[in-house]
Amino acid sequence: AQTVTQSQPEMSVQEAETVTLSCTYDTSESDYYLFWYKQPPSRQMILVIRQEAYKQQNATENRFSVNFQKAAKSFSLKISDSQLGDAAMYFCAYRSGDFGNEKLTFGTGTRLTIIP
Amino acid sequence: NAGVTQTPKFQVLKTGQSMTLQCAQDMNHNSMYWYRQDPGMGLRLIYYSASEGTTDKGEVPNGYNVSRLNKREFSLRLESAAPSQTSVYFCASIRTSGKETQYFGPGTRLLVL
Numbered sequence: 001a002q003t004v005t006q007s008q009p010e011m012s013v014q015e016a017e018t019v020t021l022s023c024t025y026d027t028s029e030s031d032y033y034l035f036w037y038k039q040p041p042s043r044q045m046i047l048v049i050r051q052e053a054y055k056q057q058n059a060t061e062n063r064f065s066v067n068f069q070k071a072a073k074s075f076s077l078k079i080s081d082s083q084l085g086d087a088a089m090y091f092c093a094y095r096s097g098d099f100g101n102e103k104l105t106f107g108t109g110t111r112l113t114i115i116p
Numbered sequence: 117n118a119g120v121t122q123t124p125k126f127q128v129l130k131t132g133q134s135m136t137l138q139c140a141q142d143m144n145h146n147s148m149y150w151y152r153q154d155p156g157m158g159l160r161l162i163y164y165s166a167s168e169g170t171t172d173k174g175e176v177p178n179g180y181n182v183s184r185l186n187k188r189e190f191s192l193r194l195e196s197a198a199p200s201q202t203s204v205y206f207c208a209s210i211r212t213s214g215k216e217t218q219y220f221g222p223g224t225r226l227l228v229l
Contacts (some may be wrong), residue, residue, distance in 0.1 A: 035217055043204060045159075045220035091158060095217070099137075100166050102147055103174065104209045104218055106158035 002027045002094050006107035007033045021077045021110045023092030031097030034075045036055045039089040051075065087114045118142055120221035122207050127225045137192040137224050139207030147210045148190035149218065150182060152203040159206060163201045167189055197228045
């Protein structure tokens, strides 16, 4: 079974600075997807960024980027120019690439605080 | 499009009572999922339905039953609620086309006394 580990329960960063959230995973599969979800106080799960394992290039979405190290099974999220609206819980998630097996395995989350 | 909707938003139950959480999606997605979220635990899969007419157990299925009523609707039933089922419940759906990710509903907060 796949596992996802987020070793930082809480992180804080000054507004406008850069922060990196860590995630490691364990799998024997070669085809899979990785995601970062944001959960603000409203509890809505919002997709931040996705990475396909077969792609070597790291995904980026505006101020959000990932550092995907497939051999090390590491998938960190970098948030640049942090804004107050970035304050939330962040979850790393794994999804198999097998058709019909799209269930997600989540890490335990990192609570990000933005310091004004 | 409303996306994924869940009812109710919040519910208080007494131990032993039963209830059904409703989920519907209007995106013509094939697969639907129920997760629960507990403090410090992330989201854990309860049950899922890969297609209309099929259901499978996830990581934490005990105490729950599900029904995939049609392609749009996937309900979660607690037959005899226990305090350990106090949690936030999320429904999600996906089209099943490779790169897709899951779309989540807004969640149902359940308190069992």
